[in-house]
Structure formats: structure tokens, C-alpha cells
Amino acid sequence: MIGVGYWGAKQLRVMRGTPGVSSVVAVDARIEHLPDLAHLVAEGRGFTSLQAALPHVDAFVIATPPATHAHLGLQAIEAGKHVLIEKPLATTTADALLLIAAAREAGVTLMVGHTFEYNAAVWMLRDLVQSRELGDLYHLTSSRLNMGLYQSDVNVVFDLAPHDVSIANHVLGQAPSSVTAWGSHHVDPTFEDVAFLRLDYADLGAHATIHVSWLDPVKTRRITAVGSKKMAVYDDTAEERIRIHDKAVLLPDAGSPARKQYHQGAITSPPIAFDEPLAVQARHFVDCAVTGATPRTDGANGLAVVQVIEAAQLSLAEERRVQLDEILTRSLPHSVAALIPTPVPSQRNGKVLRTFAS
Known part of the structure; x- marks a missing residue:
């Protein structure tokens, strides 16, 4: 484990x-000074690099x-090690492409920690959307708010929004075509601590709105999916994590003088078996590393999220909507190696993993 902070x-x-x-x-440069972990050094289970x-x-x-x-991931990959990188995969699309190319060439597993894609409640929300139980999807609205924790190297978009971008892409089954972002900084003059993102999914005729904040009195982890027939709310802080609202605006037939009507039905909360998403993710990583299977949240999955976050940063800086294709085009000259990967056949099938650095 490289980095033994909070996460x-x-x-x-x-x-x-x-x-x-x-x-x-x-593995942590500070491990010798961490009371709960310093003993690992003497036991041969703790390292500073x-x-x-x-x-x-x-x-x-x-x-x-x-x-x-990116720097640590490339070191590990070039040494022939399988790698699970916490979100975001990298801070630039160019670096994400380099990681993907390096993993292909080395024949190792590259996986990104989009933990919510291993959450049963998020899968249920995806099923509600994909099965069209909600009808035509109008929009997703996501809120990820709390008091802190302020980061020293990135703004609130890079810190919190990867979760919601990952969920939106997972639920909708594709990446957005464009991103618009706006935000502000109040406590730290360098990094935005409150931000909003709009992700447009042109092929679906739908959009997702994401609100992230380090400056809010109430911890909020909620996503609402609004459809033409029903609406669903996923609340990660509630006991009933999915609630389906049988509510809708009923439109009159074309040409009819009738007014819109509002349908108010029951609220249901389907049972969801709990399996800690972090544990599900860990088991999946080990399985992929042993068998050579492609991870659910592989490098391409991580790249899609990084592109959105990078587009959001550009949108914040230039105050305009940014097309995702623009981000990829900007990144290609800096990632030529990623465009011409040389896959190496994996020799991992049947191999028993010895030790994980976690």
C-alpha cells in the first residue's frame, strides 16, 4: 500500500x-514516524519508498x-507489477494515456479505484435507468458536500468529482460529449472549494449536474435520476440507499388543450444486500491480476473520468463549455507512446500472488 493516510x-x-x-x-515516507505502523519496518512489512x-x-x-x-504508477508498471491507483487515475489525460500504454506493454493489470462502481446501490440505479423503468431519462443531479477535507495539491473538482463522474458514466453507459464548469474559492486563494459541473450526454439527450464542495455544514452523498415515468434517489448516507418515487409530469397529447398533470404515487425502497464496495473492488483487483481478466474499472474507464475532470478545469479557467474531443486532441502530442502500444502476452494465468503492497 503506497500511502497510508486516511484512505x-x-x-x-x-x-x-x-x-x-x-x-x-x-509504503510511506513517514512510516517510521507513524505510531500505528512504525513496527512494520522492523518486521520487514514496512518501507519508505x-x-x-x-x-x-x-x-x-x-x-x-x-x-x-502517474509517476508512481509508471515506476510500478515498468517493474512488472500490477497496479490499482486510487481515483483519479492521473491529473492529465496525457498521463492517463501513458499509464495505459505502459500497462499494455508490460502485460500487467492497471485498475483505477472508482469504488462506487462496486457499490450494489449504484448498480441498482444503473439498472433502473438502463431498463427504462424510470422512462426516458431527463437528467441526473449529484451532490457530494462536506466540511473539508481541504487538499494541498488539487481543487475540489479533482478531489470529489471523479466519484460522481464515474457514477454518471456508469449509470448512463457512456462518457459525456461536453463539460461546463463554474466554481469559486473562499478559504484557499489557490484552489476552488465549491464547484458545479454540467455533463452533456448528447447521444442520450440527457445531462448530469454535479455539485461538489469542501465548504458545507452537512455531509451529503446523493444522486437523483429523473425520468419521464419515475424518479429515483440514491443516498449513500441513508439507511434506505435507493428510493424510487412514482412521480411524474404527465404531458397532454400533441394538439390537446389539456394542461400538464402531476402524478403522485408511492415511494418504494427495494432491499439491497450490503457488501463493502472497497472489499468488492479489492477482490476484483486480485482476481484480474491472477487471471489476466480486464478490470471493470480499467485504464480506459479511468481515462474517461480524467478527460471530464480536465475538461472541467479548462472550463473553469476559460469560462466556456469544453468538448471532450478537445481534451484528447490537446493530449495526443504529449502521449505518442500511448497511441502505439505494443501488447505483451500475459504470463499470469494460474499464478498465485505472493504479496501485495497496499
């Missing part, structure tokens, strides 16, 4: 209990600040 500590706990993982080591851990592991989980993801 890395959770990953460390989960990886230790994941089937197929015989042992886990921690990726290079020191290389001979002892088969795979790395990277949970360091976003700006370090």
Missing part, C-alpha cells in the same frame, strides 16, 4: 482480509496525492 489506511485494512493475498506491506518494496511484492495499491499517481 490508504482503509485500503490496508481491506487488502489484509482479501482472499488470495498472503501478506500486505505498507516504492523502490525498496519492489522485491517483496507482486502488486501495488497507490493511495497518494493525485499529482503523484
Whole structure:
């Protein structure tokens, strides 16, 4: 585990209990000064650098600040190690492309930690949309708000929005065509701490609106899907995580003088079996690393989210709508290697993983 801060500590706990993982080591430059983990150094299960851990592991989980993801990921991949990188995959599309190309060439698994795509409630929301139980989808609205935690290297869009972009793409089954973003900074003069994103899915005739904030008194983790027949709310902080509202605006027939009507039906909350998404993700990563299967949240999945976030940054800076194609075009000259990957046949089938750096 590279990085044992708030999120890395959770990953460390989960990886230790994941089937197929015989042992886990921690990698952190501060490890000798961390009371709960310093003992791992003497036991040979704690290291201060990726290079020191290389001979002892088969795979790395990277949970360091976003700006370090590409550098550390490339080091691990070039050493022939499987890699799970916490969101976002990278801070630029160019770096995401380089990671994808490097993993293909090395024949190793590259996976990104879009944890909500391993959440049963999010899958149910996807099923409600994809099955058209809600009717024609009008829009998604997402709110991810809290008091902090302020980051030192990225703004609130890079910190929080990858979750919601990942969910929106997953639920709708595709990436958006354009992004518009606006935001402001109040506490930190450098980074926006409140932001809004609009993702347009032109092929679907729908859009998603995302609100992220480090400056809100109430922790909110909610997504609403509004359709022509019904509406659904996914609330990650509620006991009933999915609530289906049988509500709709009924339109009169074309040419009819009748007015719109409002249908108000029942609210239902289907049962959802709980399986910790982080644990589901960890099991999936180990399975893919052992068998060579393509991860559900592979490099391409991570790239799609990074493109949206980078488009949002450009939109914030230039105060305009940004097409996703523009981001890819800007990135290509800097990622030539990613355009001509040389796949190497994997030799992993049947291999038992020895150790994970988590």
C-alpha cells in the first residue's frame, strides 16, 4: 500500500482480509514516524519508498496525492507489477494515456479505484435507468458536500468529482460529449472549494449536474435520476440507499388543450444486500491480476473520468463549455507512446500472488 493516510489506511485494512493475498506491506515516507505502523519496518512489512518494496511484492495499491499517481504508477508498471491507483487515475489525460500504454506493454493489470462502481446501490440505479423503468431519462443531479477535507495539491473538482463522474458514466453507459464548469474559492486563494459541473450526454439527450464542495455544514452523498415515468434517489448516507418515487409530469397529447398533470404515487425502497464496495473492488483487483481478466474499472474507464475532470478545469479557467474531443486532441502530442502500444502476452494465468503492497 503506497500511502497510508486516511484512505490508504482503509485500503490496508481491506487488502489484509482479501482472499488470495498472503501478506500486505505498507509504503510511506513517514512510516517510521507513524505510531500505528512504525513496527512494520522492523518486521520487514514496512518501507519508505516504492523502490525498496519492489522485491517483496507482486502488486501495488497507490493511495497518494493525485499529482503523484502517474509517476508512481509508471515506476510500478515498468517493474512488472500490477497496479490499482486510487481515483483519479492521473491529473492529465496525457498521463492517463501513458499509464495505459505502459500497462499494455508490460502485460500487467492497471485498475483505477472508482469504488462506487462496486457499490450494489449504484448498480441498482444503473439498472433502473438502463431498463427504462424510470422512462426516458431527463437528467441526473449529484451532490457530494462536506466540511473539508481541504487538499494541498488539487481543487475540489479533482478531489470529489471523479466519484460522481464515474457514477454518471456508469449509470448512463457512456462518457459525456461536453463539460461546463463554474466554481469559486473562499478559504484557499489557490484552489476552488465549491464547484458545479454540467455533463452533456448528447447521444442520450440527457445531462448530469454535479455539485461538489469542501465548504458545507452537512455531509451529503446523493444522486437523483429523473425520468419521464419515475424518479429515483440514491443516498449513500441513508439507511434506505435507493428510493424510487412514482412521480411524474404527465404531458397532454400533441394538439390537446389539456394542461400538464402531476402524478403522485408511492415511494418504494427495494432491499439491497450490503457488501463493502472497497472489499468488492479489492477482490476484483486480485482476481484480474491472477487471471489476466480486464478490470471493470480499467485504464480506459479511468481515462474517461480524467478527460471530464480536465475538461472541467479548462472550463473553469476559460469560462466556456469544453468538448471532450478537445481534451484528447490537446493530449495526443504529449502521449505518442500511448497511441502505439505494443501488447505483451500475459504470463499470469494460474499464478498465485505472493504479496501485495497496499
